[in-house]
Amino acid sequence: MAVVGGGWVGLHAAFLAQRGGVRVAVFEAADVGSGTTGFSTAKLTTQHGLIYADLVDRHGAEAAAQYAEANTAGVELVVRLVGELGIDCDLTTASAYAYTLDPARRLDLEREVEAAQHLGLPATLEDSAGLPFDVEAAVCFAGQYHLDPVRYLDGLARALVGAGGAIYEHTRITGIEELRDQTVTLTTEHGSEHGTGHGTDHETGQGTVRANQVIVATLLPIGTLGGYFAKTRPVGAYGAAVRLRGPAPAPMTIQVDPSSWSTRPWPAAGPGGLLVIGNGHEVGSNPSGAAGGTNGGADSGDRQAQLDEWARSRFEVESVEHRWFAHDYATPDQIPYVGLSSAHRSVMVATGFRKWGLSNGAAAAIMLSDLLAGRDHGWAEPFDATRIGDAHAVSKLITDNMKVGKEFLTGRIGNDNPTCTHLGCPLHWNNADSSWDCNCHGSRFTADGAVLTGPAVKPLETPGQPYAKQAGGD
Ligand SMILES: Cc1cc2nc3c(=O)[nH]c(=O)nc-3n(C[C@H](O)[C@H](O)[C@H](O)COP(=O)(O)OP(=O)(O)OC[C@H]3O[C@@H](n4cnc5c(N)ncnc54)[C@H](O)[C@@H]3O)c2cc1C
Ligand code: FES
Incomplete structure (x- = not known):
């Protein structure tokens, strides 16, 4: 089996398939973990802003329960693998808070707590988010996690290769074609190439690779495959890794008002390390130019500067160590597309994580490995990758x-x-x-x-x- 994309989803799917007895090769355009995963806030949590009350309203209690169960399993898989494989990645337990500063939104948070509790999630309503400023109300999920996603994926990649899988880095796939016999041909950017990563040195063939089954885990399926480019929107955000003068707040937080600022501790930088993410907009909607952007009137440089300003207004920032912009894709009905791709029988996809791809992505890998093995886990329906969605989604x-x-x-x-x-x-x-x-x-x-x-x-x-x-x- 071939996996296209060596990010969070691709490596989990590859690892589970290889462990299930399937021979796997991963093709990664750049380096393992260098895609969106490497720029993620990396909160490993079932708290995805406010989502559960909305899922119950739109999709019904059963689908919401399947989403909650799948994401709980995704979190548990990662925590288990860190222990089993001994991966050194700063995995840290923390509470996750989704808070509002707006008194008018208190009711939304109360509804979220009620819905999440019904689904068996560890939600409570609080008056504080553990931040150095007051909030109106906060939904707290206790016992969640954050980790260094790049160090984690490096460990997973080593385990995959150790288990007999192959990883070809710097090998971009430029075409995917399912043939009549249901095998799939992948076209590689460079003719015959030696994989450079993680100790593999196999030939990839003369510009093409043939596989019985393919998982496309490239954040969004490449080219026009499955039409997913037309069923999602690219949602981006700015990030800054900062050092504070004092210790950083221990919880992970996200503001769920129109201004959405997110924080989590950054242990690798010491007790004052903090990641700050926010000021998001669709990719390409804040161009630099005389007319400014189409989203808020500021260009992307200004938007990045506003993130710095927000951090400095809320915390004692000593230095900003790194800055970035990264994006994910959102589906029109909040739930990712996972499973067999539209119009294919041997090509599987996982996309549309809405910036919550760590738990969702690990859950997707479980679903895909079960699909490969012909197992039914009962979560597949709401994630169905061929769905069009409800009237609101259409x-x-x-x-x-x-x-x-x-x-x-x-x-x-x-x-x-x-x-x-x-x-x-x-x-x-x-x-x-x-x-x-x-x-x-x-x-x-x-x-x-x-x-x-x-x-x-x-x-x-x-x-x-x-x-x-x-x-x-x-
Ligand atoms: C700013 C930001 C903050 C986020 N914070 C969180 C968070 O706190 N918690 C959370 O759960 N989620 C978060 N997310 C979402 C999460 O990071 C993503 O959903 C997840 O990392 C997606 O993983 P992936 O494997 O699908 O994609 P990627 O990590 O992008 O991996 C795809 C890989 O495919 C490779 N690739 C692409 N094209 C090709 C090709 N043609 N051939 C071969 N390889 C190819 C890429 O190089 C890349 O390595 C955040 C996202 C953003 C943007
Ligand atoms: S035209 Fe589709 S990504 Fe640019």
Whole structure:
């Protein structure tokens, strides 16, 4: 079996399949863990902002229970693997708080606690979120976790290779085709390539790889596979790793108001280490340029600066050590797509984690390995990767795709920015992360035109000049 993508989902799926007796090869475009996983806040929790009351309303109590059960199993799998494999990744137990500053939202939090408790989750309503400022109310989930996702995936990758699996890093897959006999051909970017990572040195073949089954775990399936690019939206956020003068608050927190700021301790930096995430928007919707962005009027550099300002206004920040922008994909009905891809019999997918892919992604790996082994775990239905969704989801899909159509058309008129190699939308310069970003489906490219994230698989033909240079900046 082949797994495309060596991130959180791909490595868990590969490891479970290999342990289940399937021979697995993972193809990773860059390095293991270098995708969104490496830029995640990495809260390993079943608390996903406020979601359970909404899931019960929209999908019914049974589907909400399946979501809660799957995510609980996802958390438990990771904690178990850390112990079993002895992975050194700063796995730390912490409470997770979802809080509001708005008195009008107290009722929403009460409803969330009630729904979560009914589903057997450890939810309580609190008046504090363990932060150095007052909040109106907070939903607390006790006994959750955070960890260093890159060190964890490195340990998992070593365990996979130790169990007989193969990992080919720096091997981008550019095409996936299911044949009539239901085997699948993968096209690799470079003809014959030696895997460079984790002790593997197998030949990948002359530009193609044949597999009986394939799991596509590339954050969003590449190219047009399964049509997932049109069934999700790319949702991004800014991150900063800071050092505080005193100890960082121990809990993990997220504000669930329109301004959504998220924090969690960063143990590797010592007692004052803190990760701060927020000021999110869709990828490519805050371009640098005279007119500013389409989302709040600020460009991406300003949005990053606002994150710093928020951190400094709330904490005694000594230094900002790292900054980044990263994204995930959201489905129109809150639940990820996991399972056999639309119109395929041997290609499986897992996407649409809405920035909660650690528990959801590990759960997806369990579902996919069960699917491979012909086992039924009872969670599959709400995650069905071929679903269209309820009337609300369909209406959102229509609105989203009309917006994409408008972006495609208007962006191409009088615009000399480079064009995305996925489906041809105009790209926007992201001066916070020095990248060309596509608002249509979230592909991102370096200033030199190399693919940073798909669904695009080909580099830019003419990268163009970053906006800052056009504008006479450095
Ligand atoms: C700012 C931010 C904060 C977040 N915080 C949290 C959190 O606290 N808790 C939580 O649960 N979730 C969080 N998430 C979400 C979570 O990080 C993601 O859902 C999860 O990491 C997705 O894992 P993945 O394996 O699907 O994707 P990725 O980690 O992106 O892995 C996909 C891999 O596929 C590779 N790839 C792509 N294209 C190809 C190709 N053509 N050929 C070969 N390989 C390819 C990439 O290089 C990459 O390594 C956050 C997300 C963001 C953006
Ligand atoms: S990501 Fe689809 S057109 Fe750019």
